[in-house]
Amino acid sequence: MALLRPLDKLPTLDVATILLVGAEEKLLERLGEAILREGEGTAKVQVHVAPGLPLPADRECFRPRVDLVVFVLSLHSKHSLRTVEASLPQLDAGFFLGKVCFLANGGGELLRLGGPAPSPHSEDLCWPRARPVRPEPAVHDEEVPGAGPAGRLTAAREPRQPASQPARGEAPLPGLF
Structure with a gap:
């Protein structure tokens, strides 16, 4: 049972x-199944399911390279959290550079059932509370000084001056180089 x-x-x-x-x-x-359905015809996706890490070493030679690890947490179960916590040390730190995500499930169902919320922010997981994406820009052209049509700045920028180099024999200023 090796580190993934x-x-x-x-x-x-x-x-x-x-x-x-x-x-x-x-x-x-x-x-x-939902991931496979969404990827049909556009992308080739393989989905593998594991109850936890580490993965068994006996099938290591047949296992493909894993491109993304998704940890699925259920907000209803402490066992789910413990499983993810026990699996995290079995994953190499290199996965955490864009190859790992966490999916929390059950926030809306908890609130509908009247059960205790696991955290004060669990209400934000409910779809009815999600804010719609608006087609209008957050800042209008009138609010940006110097903005012309389509929000482009019309004022000319001053050219950037190159940094002066120290003369021979002079030490560079601390913190600049």
């Missing part, structure tokens, strides 16, 4: 491999 590393294998051409990790098997299967 992001670049330990060659990538499969034109295929993205996603590993879903979580304690709730039904939820992972539904999420995997």
Whole structure:
């Protein structure tokens, strides 16, 4: 049972491999099926499901390179959180540079059932509270000084002056080089 590393294998051409990790098997299967449905015809996606990390070492030679790890947390279950916490040390730090995401599930259902909210910010996970994206810009042209049509600045910028180099024998100023 080895540490899962992001670049330990060659990538499969034109295929993205996603590993879903979580304690709730039904939820992972539904999420995997939805990902495959969305990617049909446009992208080749492989979805693998694991109840936790580390992955078994006996099938290591057959396993493709993992491009994305998704940790799925259920807000209903402490077991789900413990599974993710136990799995994190089994993942190489290189995955955390854009190859890991966390998906929290169940915030809206908790509020509908009248159960206790896991945190004061769990209400933000509910869809009815989500703010719609507006087509109008956040700042209008009239509010930006010097803006012309389509928000372009019409005032000419002054050319940037190059930094002066110290003369020979002079020490450069501290903090500049």
